[in-house]
Amino acid sequence: DAMVIQNPRYQVTQFGKPVTLSCSQTLNHNVMYWYQQKSSQAPKLLFHYYDKDFNNEADTPDNFQSRRPNTSFCFLDIRSPGLGDAAMYLCATSGGLAGGTSTDTQYFGPGTRLTVL
Amino acid sequence: AQSVSQHNHHVILSEAASLELGCNYSYGGTVNLFWYVQYPGQHLQLLLKYFSGDPLVKGIKGFEAEFIKSKFSFNLRKPSVQWSDTAEYFCAVNRGNYNTDKLIFGTGTRLQVFP
Numbered sequence: 001d002a003m004v005i006q007n008p009r010y011q012v013t014q015f016g017k018p019v020t021l022s023c024s025q026t027l028n029h030n031v032m033y034w035y036q037q038k039s040s041q042a043p044k045l046l047f048h049y050y051d052k053d054f055n056n057e058a059d060t061p062d063n064f065q066s067r068r069p070n071t072s073f074c075f076l077d078i079r080s081p082g083l084g085d086a087a088m089y090l091c092a093t094s095g096g097l098a099g100g101t102s103t104d105t106q107y108f109g110p111g112t113r114l115t116v117l
Numbered sequence: 118a119q120s121v122s123q124h125n126h127h128v129i130l131s132e133a134a135s136l137e138l139g140c141n142y143s144y145g146g147t148v149n150l151f152w153y154v155q156y157p158g159q160h161l162q163l164l165l166k167y168f169s170g171d172p173l174v175k176g177i178k179g180f181e182a183e184f185i186k187s188k189f190s191f192n193l194r195k196p197s198v199q200w201s202d203t204a205e206y207f208c209a210v211n212r213g214n215y216n217t218d219k220l221i222f223g224t225g226t227r228l229q230v231f232p
Contacts, residue, residue: 004160040225107163
């Protein structure tokens with residue numbers, strides 16, 4: 001089945017130790033998103049790629065970076081995780097290969113739960 | 118800035134009871150509205166969405182939602198819930214007429230259905 005896959009499902013890191021979360025998709029979607037969801041809060045968009053174009057949200061800390069080496073993969077890099085970065089990180093995709101619109105359904109992966117010690 | 122409010126944080130129902138979950142948004146322009154559901158241990162998935170046409174939208178598993186523009190609302194309804202509807206429900210909105218636009222989510226409503 002076509003899907004959005006996130007690895008690992010659970011990640012434990014130490015305060016200040018860089019960590020990378022990965023997302024892959026078999027949907028051939030043009031747009032890929034990274035959301036952060038803290039306990040009992042709404043998912044909050046960090047950034048998204050529209051094809052190769054990177055779009056950062058204004059309030060996303062510089063500590064968070066992203067890479068999209070090809071259509072299928074997208075990575076979230078946290079350069080120096082703090083205790084406040086402990087959260088569920090959700091990857092989502094939308095749009096066909098040719099583009100996308102804001103009416104498109106976003107398809108979510110299962111998330112990676114990050115713990116910072 | 119856009120925001121989405123879900124006033125019911127936790128709803129507990131018995132099977133066969135009727136369900137209505139509230140969702141209000143703040144944005145004066147054209148909007149697209151979504152309800153996503155997250156079953157225990159599973160990923161977020163689309164329940165239904167509205168972007169134009171009939172304001173009463175029908176989704177999967179017997180759910181429906183009504184867009185009332187004058188009230189900035191998009192409430193989710195189901196006439197008779199089942200135990201399998203136990204899940205967390207998120208309302209989300211983005212701006213219409215864009216190539217892509219971020220979803221603004223509400224904080225979610227946790228629904229528990231008891232047999």
